[in-house]
Amino acid sequence: MSDSTVSRRRAIALAGVGVAGIAGAAAVGGALVRGEVADDDHAGAALGAIAFTGEHQAGIVTPAQDRLHFVAFDVITKDRERLVAMLKDWTAAAARMTAGRDAGEIGAVDGIPEAPPDDTGEALGLPPSGLTITVGFGPTLFRDADGKDRFGIAAKRPPALDDLPHFPGDVLDASLSGGDLCVQACANDPQVAVHAIRNLARIGMGVVSVRWSQLGFGRTSSTSRTQATPRNLFGFKDGTANLKLEEADLLKQHLWVQPGDGPEWMTGGSYLVTRKIRMIVETWDRTSLAEQESIVGRHKGSGAPLGMAQEYDEPDVKALPVASHVRLAHPDLNDGARLLRRGYNFVDGSDGLGRLNAGLFFMAYQRDPRKQFVPVQRNLSRHDDMNEYLKPMSQALFACPPGVSGPDDFWGRSLFS
Amino acid sequence: MSDSTVSRRRAIALAGVGVAGIAGAAAVGGALVRGEVADDDHAGAALGAIAFTGEHQAGIVTPAQDRLHFVAFDVITKDRERLVAMLKDWTAAAARMTAGRDAGEIGAVDGIPEAPPDDTGEALGLPPSGLTITVGFGPTLFRDADGKDRFGIAAKRPPALDDLPHFPGDVLDASLSGGDLCVQACANDPQVAVHAIRNLARIGMGVVSVRWSQLGFGRTSSTSRTQATPRNLFGFKDGTANLKLEEADLLKQHLWVQPGDGPEWMTGGSYLVTRKIRMIVETWDRTSLAEQESIVGRHKGSGAPLGMAQEYDEPDVKALPVASHVRLAHPDLNDGARLLRRGYNFVDGSDGLGRLNAGLFFMAYQRDPRKQFVPVQRNLSRHDDMNEYLKPMSQALFACPPGVSGPDDFWGRSLFS
Secondary structure, rough: OOOOOOOOOOOOEEOOOOOOOOOOOHOOOOOEEEEOOOOHHOOOOOOOOOOOOOOOEEEOOOOOEEEEEEEEEEEEOOHHHHHHHHHHHHHHHHHHOOOOOOOOOOOOOOOOOOOOOOOOOOOOOOOOOEEEEEEEHHHHHOOOOOOOOOOOHHHOOHHHHOOOOOOOOOOOHHHHHOOEEEEEEEEOOHHHHHHHHEEEEEEEEOEEEEEEEEEOOOOOOOOOOOOOOOOOOOOOOOOOOOOOOOOOHHHHHHOOOOOOOOHHHOOOOOOEEEEEHHHHHHHHHOOHHHHHHHHHHHHHOOOOOOOOOOOOOOHHHHHOOOOOOHHHOOHHOOOOOOOEOEEEEEEEEEEOOOOOEEEEEEEEEEOOOOOOOOHHHHHHHHHHHHHHHEEEEEEEEEEOOOOOOOOOOOOOOHHHO | OOOOOOOOOOOOOOOOOOOOOOOOOHOOOOOEEEEOOOOOOOOOOOOOOOOOOOOOOOOOOOOOEEEEEEEEEEEEEHHHHHHHHHHHHHHHHHHHHHHHOOOOOOOOOEOOOOOOOOEEEEEEOOOOOOOOOEEEOHHHOOOOOOOOOOOOOHHHHHHHOOOOOOOOOEEEOOHHOOOOEEEEEEOOOOOHHHHHHHHHHHEEEOOOOEEEEEEEEOOOOOOOOOOOOOOOOOOOOOOOOOOOOOOOOHHHOOOOOOOOOOOHHHOOOOOEEEEEEEOOHHHHOOOOHHHHHHOOOOOOOOOOEEEOOOOOOOOOOOOOOOOOOOHHHHHHHOOOOEEEEEEEEEEEEEEEEEEEEEEEEEEEEEEEOOOOOHHHHHHHHHHHHHHHHEEEEEEEEEEEEOOOOOOOOOOHHHHHH
C-alpha cells in the first residue's frame, strides 16, 4: 500500500454519524471512509487534527494527549528495500489517519472485492481526536544482537544511540525491552490510538512483528503551559518542571538534535527513552502523607515544592530532603540536564498476588541521553527514597528522526537515502 | 472508614485547578478534597455526576461511559461482620466518589497526621466524569470451592446464580475467572475509574484481595437510544439490537429481577456475566470484506443487517447466513432471550508471538442467565463462524443486588440483614 496505490477516490464521506447510522448507500456502495464528523459523545473534547508534517515529528512537544498506545517492533526481514517500502507506506497511512481519515479503503480495494479491507474499521465515524504518530529507530536496527549490519546503516548509527547502561536495582524483562522500531500513537480517544497502531502493524505484516506494546492513560506530564499538571498513580502532580513547548530556547538546548551533534540525518530529531515502572501502590497507600511528601519533595495537594506555597515556585533544592525525588532529579544536581517527559499511567490488570499491576510508562525525549537521561537516572537509581515503591520492568532507547516535510518525504528518508 | 468516621468537615474545596495549581493554603492546611471543577482538557465531555442511589444500581442501564475498570475480589476474611462493615464503607466511599468527591481525606485524617491519607489523590482536580460503581456477588461468596458457607448466606443463594456451564471451545484461565465480589467502575476518564477501584481495594485491605482486573475502552454496546452504536475491534458496529434504557417494558421482562423470581433480596437486581474474549485481529484483518460481513451478518460500514439498507432495519433472520453471528444470537432463534450488553474493547499489550493481545471484555446483564445468556452462548459456541477468530479466556457470573436507597442503606443490606 504505497502512497501511489492508495486510491484517493473517496466518493462518500461519513456524514451524520448518529443514532440513525450511516446512510445505507454509503455502506453498500463504494469505499467507506472516515470523515471528520464528531460522535455526540465526543463533542467538545480535543477532537481536531494535528499537522503531520513539519520540521520535527508531531507527538513530542505536541500538548500531551490523554491516551497512549506505544509499540516496539522487531524487523523480521533482511531486505532493506522492503523495510524502506514499509516506512513509505507507514508515512502515507499515518498522514491519512492523523487527518482523521482511514488508513486505506474499507470496501472494495481498487476494484478487487475479495481483498481484505485496507483499514480495519474500528475508527469509522470517529474524529481525528488529536492523533499523533511518532516513529523511532532502536540501536538494534543499526546492528543486531549478533552484530550484523542487516540494512547497511551501521555507519550511520549516532554515538548518542548507545546502549543504555544497567542501573542499580533494575531487573528488566528483555521481552518488554528494546526493539528495532517504535511507534508512539497518542490521541484523546484510545480507540483512535489503538486503530493507528493496529493498522501500521497490519501494513507491516511480513516486515515487522510486534515485540511489545503498552497502553497508557492520564498523561503524567504536561508539555505545554496551557495544560494543568496531571497526577501520577502516587497521587502527586508530575511534570511541573517539565520542558514545555513554549520554551523554544530550552528545547533547542535540551530536546532537538542540532547540526554537528552527530550524523546529519538526526538533525531536528530527538532521542526517546522509555521505561515501564511498576508502582507498588498498595504499599504507598499505607504510607503517611508526611512520608509521601518527604519522598517526593512536593506537597501532595498543591504540587508546591516542600516549604513553598505554589506549584510553580522554585524549590530551594538544598533545603529539600537529600533523598527526595525532586532534589535528585533537579537540573542543579545534574549539570543542568533537563528532559521533555511524556509518560502515561498504566494499569495492566492485577499481579496474581492481590495487587494491581499499575505504574508509570515513563517516556522522555532529549538531545543526548548520555548527557541527560543516563546521569539523572544514575543519580535516582542510587539514592532516590522512592525506589522502595518502584519496580522497573523494561527499558528502551530510540532515535526519532526529524519530521516529514511533505507528500514526497517519508520517515527515515534522511537515514536510508 | 465507616460512614461515621469519614469526617465530613471539608474546609477547602479545590477551586481554579489550572496552570497555577491549587492555592498553597489548601495544600498545606487541612483536608484536601476533590471538587467538581473541570480540568481545561476535559471541558465539554461527559463530566457530570450520575446519581448513586435509586431502585436499581447505576452502571447498568446508565448510558455506557467510554472507559471501564472492572475488578473481581476474593474475600480473605471469614468474619461476616468485617465483610459487612467493608460493604458499608464501600457504599459510603462510592457515594462520595461518584459525586466527584474524594474517597476520604487526603490530608490529616481526624487529626492524626501520621495516618495514611484516606484517598490516594490521583483524581484530585478531576470532575465526576460520569463515574458509576456497580457491585456484584459471585456464587463462591455463598458457598466456597470447598463447599463452606463462610458467611451464613448459602440458603440465600439464588438458583439463577448457578455455576455457568462449560461451553464448547472454551479453554479458560481459572485465575482470570470467577470471584467472590466484583466491582465495575465506568467513567468517561480512565483515571477516575482506576481511582475508584483502587480506593475500594485500599479500603478493603485485609478483607478482600484483588483476584483479577480488566481495563477497557470504547464501550462496544450503547445502552441508550441517545448513543451512536460504537465499533468493536473487528471494525463492526456492535450492540445495535441491544436492550436500551428507554425500553422500560423490555427491561422489566429481560433485565431486572422481579418479585417471585427467587430470593427476595435480589428483586430489582440483575445478573452479570463477564467473558474476556481474545480476538485474533491479525487473522481477521486478512479476511475479505465479503467474508467478514457474512460471518457477522451485517454490513461493515452501515451496520445494516445483510441485505438491508439501514442499521436499525429488522434483519430477515432466515435470509442471513446460517452460521452468522447476528442470526445465531437473534431472539427469534433463542426463545426470545435478550441481554443488556455493556462490554468494552481491550488491548493488553502483545502476546510474545508478534500479535496484539486484544479483544472484547464481554459484559451482559439479565434477569436470569439460565434462560438468557446460557442458551444463547450454547448456540454461539456450537455454530458461530466467528469462533475461528475468537479465543475465550475467562468467565464469571455475579448477582448484582438492587440499588442503594439512601445514606442508611448499603450494598448487600438485603442479603446480609
